[in-house]
Amino acid sequence: MESDSVIRALAALAQEHRLAAYRLLVTAGPEGMPAGALAEALGVPPSSMSFHLAQLSNAGLVTQRRQSRSIIYAADYPVMTGLIAYLTENCCAGSACGVKAAPACSARTSERSVA
Known part of the structure; x- marks a missing residue:
């Protein structure tokens, strides 16, 4: 892993809600969780959760896939x-x-x- 990727990942995790969301995704396993369920579990407004998930995604820490009308996020275990x-x-x-x-x-x- 390159140092710039490490810095991006650590910076993304250096925020309370993003760290909590990431830990919850790690617990959820490879099947992941819908963004709405993450927001509800963490008590974060959906719009804020979307912002935090985008930061984790930009850092390469999570993957996302569309399932019907939901976006499912999962921790990227190799990363x-x-x-x-x-x-x-x-x-x-x-x-x-x-x-x-x-x-x-x-x-x-x-x-x-x-x-």
Whole structure:
């Protein structure tokens, strides 16, 4: 993942409603949620939710698809994984990390061994 993409993604998440919406979409799984259901769940007006979802979409964090009259949003898991990988890339200076010391790093180390 390129640093400019990381900056856009982190900037999009650096707002209360967008972060809450993204976390809700991660919980919803690949099937996603309609924009209206997100707005209702978060207590945000639909017009504001549309703005926040557009910011997440522009940052590449979510996908959208039309289903009848609704737009369904879903977290883009490969982008999320890439963001986490970028943030933990230099964890423990490349040496093996202990689960207790740095759990995110040991997940990254496991990911390297699978790839």
